[in-house]
Amino acid sequence: MRAILVDDEGLALRDLERQLSKIPGMSVVGAFKYAGEALDHMAELKPDVVFLDIEMPEISGIEAAERIRTIDSEIDIVFVTAYEEYAVKAFELAALDYVLKPINSDRLQRTIDRISQHKPNHLDQTHEPDTAVVNCFQRLQISYGKPEPFSWRTARSQELFAYMIYKRNQPVRKDILLELMWPDIDYKKAYTQLYTTIYQIRRSLEAAGISIRLTNSGNDYYLDLGNNLYDVQEWENARLVLPELTSDNVALHVQWLEGYAGDYLLENDYWWSESERQRLRDLWYKHALAVGQAYQEANLSKEALLHYETIEKKFPFTEEIYFIIMKLHAENGDLHLSGKKYEQLLEMLREEYGMEPSSSVRQWAETYLD
Template structure:
């Protein structure tokens, strides 16, 4: 295993190099006091691991780690630090490896053994050429070809939300300050920044481990990140594209319309209920509801009541606060002369409206009043 060492203190570099030479399985290919020089050297040397001091005068160690990870996506990083509450807490939370100064031989040996074992257990990341499907409808999952969907076990809820937020804004610049405000609003800037860098590192490692070809780039000049999702599929995008490709409803394509309606697995990131995703959640929901309403109306117009009932029941189960499904089902039950069915739908709607403390739509009230009057005369 090829190792690179980076520390602005020459004595610390010499000591670390001497210790590593006495440990089997690892070869030191370069030692640098200047982080930028190390980053340049990494392009050619492609080290397997870098031992990196977190506190350096020219460039913050976590920032250097971020840059090294972009150059060498498979690189392992071990942070070397004097005790630092912020750093150690963030490292432990995100399961990043670190050793404390002054470096102890026993601790360094354990770290190297862990690195060698990890390299043996995972000789290569899964092929990135396989196009992953990112599922965002209802539950966030990742699916690789030939495998079922996997709900990712992110190290922390912050890592999950960080990935989701960057994916939501894919292809756009996301300011680091905006991420600090979103995810760590109660932390001071140094602590929040440390958590941001270590969480980004962990997200990248998890994506690499799963073989998901998503790149998160750091743009230093603009102090931003950008997530490139051009090499993966996203179910919400694909569903909307299929919906927009549909021709107007007809006997020839009604089953294709039904298939697209059924493809909608649920609201966008619904299980996470992120507030920042609400606009997109509402937009996709309205697209689905409008499409389902048209499909249900088509079945009604062509006297296919069973299919119409199935569509409107699906709408009602998915969105119980959508009044249109109750009215449609009341009319269908009336068509079947099922008085109890009409009354049950009216009762369910009344309960929903009572919960919301709103009055029923006037057209629904008018239809129900007229139906009651007519049915009483029968």
């Protein structure tokens, strides 16, 4: 098994190399004091495992591990640290293992045993993973063919993944992610948090057998869905293949509207998701109005009324919908129901906005309801 060691402390580096040389089957093919040097030789040396100190100048062990993953995701990472708190953090990153300094030979042997057991399983995974579906209507969920729910390591990793799904198939600059997720944290610490969170996402996806790839390219990250599905995109794509709306095919368009399973990431309530939430709501609303108009043009007043009442449930603070329902009741000869809807409109506008109906609605009510 080929190993590369990286530690800016010369004594610690030599001690680890000495101990590994005593383990049968282990071959130290490179020992470096700076992570940048190790990264430059990674493709040439082709290690099976890299032992990384966490606290190093210029490039930290966490950042180095991040870059190694982009070079070859098959390389195992073992973090080496003198601090217990960093050991816990390394474990959270789902590195294969971590080792505390000073290194104990028995503990190091257990690490090598873990790597030996891990490699065959890792290499035997030749089957294609099941297609996963990322759901963002209402709340973030991933369906991936298993009964147990997909598990996130931290709330931050969940939010960062949600944002990368939102920006899917396009590069996202690291500085944008830092400002988005850690605006009030020291720049260097924020970078560490970013690399940690990216690791958590990748490991969670790998553990679940999901083939979504989150890659690093210079100053950018890029999320590739591959053959996996995204419910919002599928819903929008389905709209593009619908036939032109007529009274004969209105049921198909109603079915598409029903596919809107809840406002975008409503339960997660990420501040950055509001614009996308509003865009999708507007898309649904405009098409719902068109469907209602198709019902009316076909003289299907009962169906039209039920449809507009459905719209009102999703958009309970929209004067336009109240007004349409008022006029429909009036056209059906039921001025009592029209008047009740007008009273509901008055109450809603006063409670929500502290205002009266628009002049056109008031004039209509004075003409038909008095």
